[in-house]
Amino acid sequence: MPDVFADLVGQDDAVDTLRRAAASAAAVLRHAAAVHAAATAGPVDDDLDALAAEVEAEAEDAGNPVDPGAGMTHAWIFTGPPGSGRSVAARAFAAALQCVRGTGCGECPGCHTTLAGTHADVRLVVPEGLSIGVGEMRALVLRAASTPSGGRWQVVIIEDADRLTEAAGNALLKAVEEPPPRTVFLLCAPSTHPDDISVTIRSRCRVVPLRQPPAAAVAEVLARRDGVAPDVAAWAAAAAQGHVGWARRLARDPEARQRRDAVLAVPRRLTGVGAAFDAASALIEAAEAEAAASVAEIDEAERAALQTALGAGGTGRGAAGAMRGAAGQLKDLEKRQKSRATRAQRDALDRALVDLAGFYRDAVTAALGAPVAPVHADTAALAEAGARKWHAEGALRRLEAVLECRAAIEANVKQRIAVEAMMLTLWKG
Numbered sequence: 338m339p340d341v342f343a344d345l346v347g348q349d350d351a352v353d354t355l356r357r358a359a360a361s362a363a364a365v366l367r368h369a370a371a372v373h374a375a376a377t378a379g380p381v382d383d384d385l386d387a388l389a390a391e392v393e394a395e396a397e398d399a400g401n402p403v404d405p406g407a408g409m410t411h412a413w414i415f416t417g418p419p420g421s422g423r424s425v426a427a428r429a430f431a432a433a434l435q436c437v438r439g440t441g442c443g444e445c446p447g448c449h450t451t452l453a454g455t456h457a458d459v460r461l462v463v464p465e466g467l468s469i470g471v472g473e474m475r476a477l478v479l480r481a482a483s484t485p486s487g488g489r490w491q492v493v494i495i496e497d498a499d500r501l502t503e504a505a506g507n508a509l510l511k512a513v514e515e516p517p518p519r520t521v522f523l524l525c526a527p528s529t530h531p532d533d534i535s536v537t538i539r540s541r542c543r544v545v546p547l548r549q550p551p552a553a554a555v556a557e558v559l560a561r562r563d564g565v566a567p568d569v570a571a572w573a574a575a576a577a578q579g580h581v582g583w584a585r586r587l588a589r590d591p592e593a594r595q596r597r598d599a600v601l602a603v604p605r606r607l608t609g610v611g612a613a614f615d616a617a618s619a620l621i622e623a624a625e626a627e628a629a630a631s632v633a634e635i636d637e638a639e640r641a642a643l644q645t646a647l648g649a650g651g652t653g654r655g656a657a658g659a660m661r662g663a664a665g666q667l668k669d670l671e672k673r674q675k676s677r678a679t680r681a682q683r684d685a686l687d688r689a690l691v692d693l694a695g696f697y698r699d700a701v702t703a704a705l706g707a708p709v710a711p712v713h714a715d716t717a718a719l720a721e722a723g724a725r726k727w728h729a730e731g732a733l734r735r736l737e738a739v740l741e742c743r744a745a746i747e748a749n750v751k752q753r754i755a756v757e758a759m760m761l762t763l764w765k766g
């Protein structure tokens with residue numbers, strides 16, 4: 338049976354660090370339990386130190402050496418490119434901390450409930466909008482300070498910690514600066530650059546850098562865990578450029594493959610100014626359609642749940658006030674859903690831009706005769722034709738245009754303006 342770190346693809350160093358930390362966290366708990374037992378068993382004396390040593394020796398005997406340099410700490414940041422497995426690593430580590438048998442056996446109730454998202458002492462923040470607000474963060478920090486009901490650790494996982502608002506960041510900083518004794522914060526962010534995570538929060542955390550997993554490792558996990566045929570797995574892993582989740586979708590979802598095909602057809606279609614503008618519209622609209630499809634189901638479920646909750650209103654003196662409250666809740670929900678849709682559309686467009694960048698990267702490497710495998714094996718011939726026409730310089734200019742477009746959208750330039758400018762460069766060079 339694979340343990341909780343099995344899905345963390347190609348990250349041996351990080352897994353090693355996390356395993357050691359989990360072992361040392363388990364030793365801390367054993368130590369505390371032993372101290373407690375000694376304290377309640379009778380008069381406490383100098384034997385406590387001896388007892389602690391005994392506990393550590395026990396931990397070593399159990400194969401969990403307590404290495405002070407690789408020990409446990411209460412705040413962590415997982416960094417790495419999208420798809421490298423930041424949140425997978427955070428969840429796996431949370432499971433390892435809650436594991437009642439070892440350091441993430443994958444089978445015990447602690448591991449199981451953590452991975453299933455139902456452990457009472459593991460809270461997960463997945464921002465659905467473009468940022469995490471201060472209200473959400475304060476509530477979270479408050480709950481994180483309570484005593485873990487399972488007697489181990491209170492774990493708070495914050496995905497996309499780079500999307501914290503400044504006020505929310507400050508609320509988090511306070512908790513990280515004066516952490517409750519049994520609380521562990523696990524943050525996920527693309528990097529430790531000050532744009533992603535404030536310097537003060539960073540200075541309180543231990544960083545676990547993840548790398549872009551090699552395609553072979555991604556293909557292996559698709560085949561082993563998801564039962565994807567090896568040739569399809571290899572193709573999807575290369576096409577997804579190390580993004581594990583995207584590779585899985587490409588391997589399993591025909592619509593995702595169609596969308597990718599449409600994106601990779603763009604370079605061929607750029608035959609003039611009009612075509613460039615058409616391609617820009619098509620790219621943006623495709624991202625909108627994909628986003629709408631991805632949020633539709635959950636939006637509807639949320640609306641239905643809220644209406645059911647509000648339907649219990651009834652009539653009477655309090656009814657008018659209740660109606661006003663209901664309108665407010667409905668408005669809140671709509672705002673949240675809109676913000677989630679915006680983010681889904683941005684993510685979909687970014688995905689498309691990464692695919693396009695892969696194509697022009699293939700053209701650059703072809704023009705240079707570099708001995709590396711293409712990102713998109715299925716459009717390699719087209720990229721080679723482009724390379725002959727544009728030469729390395731022209732291919733590089735086009736690749737840069739795609740990357741600049743991503744950066745511009747990240748910096749809140751209007752999508753249409755950024756994508757149109759990119760398409761014109763992709764056409765003219």
Ligand SMILES: [Zn+2]
Nearest residue numbers: 436442445448
């Ligand atoms: Zn376990």
